[in-house]
Amino acid sequence: MKRAFITGITGQDGSYLAELLLSKGYDVHGLVRRSSSFNRGRIDPIWQNDPVAAERLHLHYGDMTDGVSLVNLIREIRPDEVYNLAAQSHVKVSFEMPEYTASADGIGTIRLLEAIRAAKLETKFYQASTSEMFGATPPPQNEDTKFYPRSPYGAAKLYAHWVTVNYREAYDMFTVSGILFNHESPRRGETFVTRKITRAVARIQAGTQKDLVLGNIDSIRDWGYAKEYVEGMWRMLQHDEPTDFVLATGTGTTVREFCELAFSHVGLDWRDYVTHDERYERPTEVDALLGDPSKANDLLGWKAATGTAELARLMVDADIALLGSSDS
Known part of the structure; x- marks a missing residue:
């Protein structure tokens, strides 16, 4: 049984990804920030609709701004695959909370990569990059397009993107970045x-x-359906070689x-x-x-439907x- 660790599991993408991986027989572990109120509405259906699968779903308290908690969790869980979906993901809010956005979205990624490296695990790592990294660069945009972020969110995600590439090249780790264009669903946050x-x-x-x-x-x-995009995330980590992919409708x-x-x-x-x-x-x-998703179409067999x-x-x-x- 493969074991996956998902940061941001209570978000739109995290909840769809958890359902997908459970359907494929994974043991799924998720990172949850401690709060005085519950924010698990998106993953509640897992317990309600499939109690057997829910037995393979495990939640852990932690935070992307707390490197110690990430080190301890990676060492405890020993995941085969890590999906880093946690982020302060609202672009407008990133202008109002730039330092927190940088810490959670940018530095948080390197904290997680270091936790994996320190544990000496053969773990495959997925980084949730974003089309906001392209910013002012004229479309269409693909994996070779120049980046030009126009927000603290885009800049923080660009740091995380290049750190993911660097760890792949410096330490021979299986790390990939999925550069996902806007993907929506009924589970999307109400302020988007x-x-x-x-x-x-x-x-x-x-x-x-x-x-x-x-x-x-x-x-x-470029708006697509989030439920389809998490399938693309999973396919990236099943690919023979680690490389980056754009997911979009075109x-x-x-x-x-x-x-x-x-x-x-x-x-x-x-x-x-x-x-x-x-x-x-x-x-x-x-x-x-x-976005131009040609590479994902050709190498992963993934296409937005x-x-x-x-x-x-x-x-x-x-x-x-x-x-x-x-x-x-």
């Missing part, structure tokens, strides 16, 4: 723009919200177009409800992110169902 939109659509339709305030609606993003959509798709799904005109506020814009904007229109519809439907269940 796609979920903010689909949640608002559900509430406006129900009459509990009047309008939706957004920032730059002309920015272009299709760009503006925030404006995503609004139109989401609102029209329930028969509403987005222009009647969406307003603009510059407070929601970043100090430095990223105008266009559009869910387009943006279908993604918008399934997220709206999920938020309508969620709103209905909370009212009942």
